[in-house]
Amino acid sequence: MTVDTAENLYIPTYDDVLAAHERVKPYIHRTPILTSRLLNELSGAELFFKCENLQKAGAFKVRGASNAVFGLSEEKAKKGVATHSSGNHALSLSYAAGRRGIPCHVVMPRTAPQVKKDAVRGYGGIITECEPSTSSREETFARIQAETGADFVHPYNDERVIAGQGTCAKEIIEDLGPLDAIVAPIGGGGMISGTCLTLSNISPETKIYAAEPEQADDAYQSFKQGKIIAYDAPKTIADGLLVPLKERTWHFVSRYVTDVLTASDEEIIEAMKLIWKRMKIVMEPSSAVPLATILKNRDVFAGKRVGVVITGGNVDLDKLPWNK
Template sequence: MKDDKPMYIPTYDDVVAAHERIAPYIHRTPVLTSSYFNELTGAELYFKCENFQKAGAFKVRGACNAVFGLDDETAKKGVATHSSGNHALSLSYAAGRRGIPCHVVMPRTAPQAKKDAVRGYGGIITECEPSTSSREAVFAEVQAATGAEFVHPYNDPRVIAGQGTCSRELNEQVPGLDAVIAPIGGGGMVSGTCLTLSTIAPDIEIYAAEPEQADDAYRSFKAGHIIADDAPNTVADGLKVPLKELTWHFVSHHVTDILTASEDEIIDAMKLTWQRMKIVMEASCAVPLATILKNREVFAGKRVGVIITGGNVDLDKLPWIKG
């Protein structure tokens, strides 16, 4: 899995090329507003709804850029990855559109809805234990057996360039933003946001939002180097993975601050969004709103883009329903 090639840092030109490459396979997702949340927070919030994206998550942007950027010879062997869900199903979606195999290593604890979606798109699942070490060890075996092209969920320049197309659209849809906030796990969306906005709108502040119970990015940001947790436990299942070298580059250079929220705050923000905006979103996507509600003084009076990253929810296991 590791190689000695120097790390390629994607540029905004890569984002522009990615946007053109993936256009036939993605939605230009809408931006919604809520007078209720504006009054509650004292800010003007603009929700970029990647929960309405193909495959139900922003990750289809990076996955499609990686898959459709492959030469034919490489593509024949298929693609492979490890993912708790949204990257897995997004890569399966992209591979299916190109007609090539997709091999996915998923934690056995991943939501059943996401496993079903991966299989529905034609992905071939191998399960692992719910830890980064198990995930990477099992993946090494799968890749060795298949020879498939590794598309990392976030530490991949092709993926980050693809994710950067989201904030490019947001900046076109809502000019004059003061800040943008997105959830952070491995940092792919935040890195793409940094890549795009630092080039086309450098005055916009970029915030990352993280669960208190999986706050390795927050601690890394404060310490000035990567601190990785192996198996954090949080309702925000998409945010359990650590930063890597490439995403750390963007986070450390361009993020204004990383804010955290408790499990209860995340669940409350998720439920409130469902109630008030009538949209389905994952717990991971509620973390930005939870941190805005917790840190109103930071955002009051500002025009803030809030990236809702996905909507692949297990409807039989909603976090506010005790059972």
């Protein structure tokens, strides 16, 4: 670990990513990278989709969650783990805890997709619901942690989680070689931070773009204003991107991200439909934000080799956004 002296935070290094990859390999998939001729034509770029929707527990977050869970000492593990999450981190941590045979306590917004709540319970997670706001989530979690004494695994502001998420970009570069750019969604910034950590060490020439919904554009505002801007209860179809940046993720975003690009909910839904139709894979709205921003900013990506992270596939099939 290194220390960000400005914030006095422990910041993971690339050695932590390497250790994380070895630690989590037995518990994750090395997900495939797919391409689409039509999407290349529409974007003017050569797109490579890293399909974390086909990951264990249906999302990239199982990487960071598994790194945190299997890195615990036996003594700490006895009390289990706890977190707050709108969905994918919750079910990923529940999956990892179940594999280790320890309890997992999860605070989830009452509005979280039912498919994600069902998955958490299916993996053995214990859910406490809260109101759909950052303040309610954090207040409820503080009570649960005090009652259980479980180890807090933050969804993204955790050095173990960031190192685990960095294994995704590591696989992309190992499989494809150097790229001109990688685009990934940004909410709290765990995936983007892991991507920054990895690429700054093994492919520093690759530009990193964060993709965000216009209706929850706190990362965009933070990036433009040079400080963390946090919204309490934004509303967007991209339900996995509702949380603000924190100190560790801001460390990476402020230093390594080339730009934060945004797309409207309508553009996100259209991009989601395109991937469903043309690539025949199930993915959730948050995962469509990168393609939506690429199609909206063709001049940025035209003629480039671009990695696109499809972060998750845990979508409620009874509430698809185009069936309203």
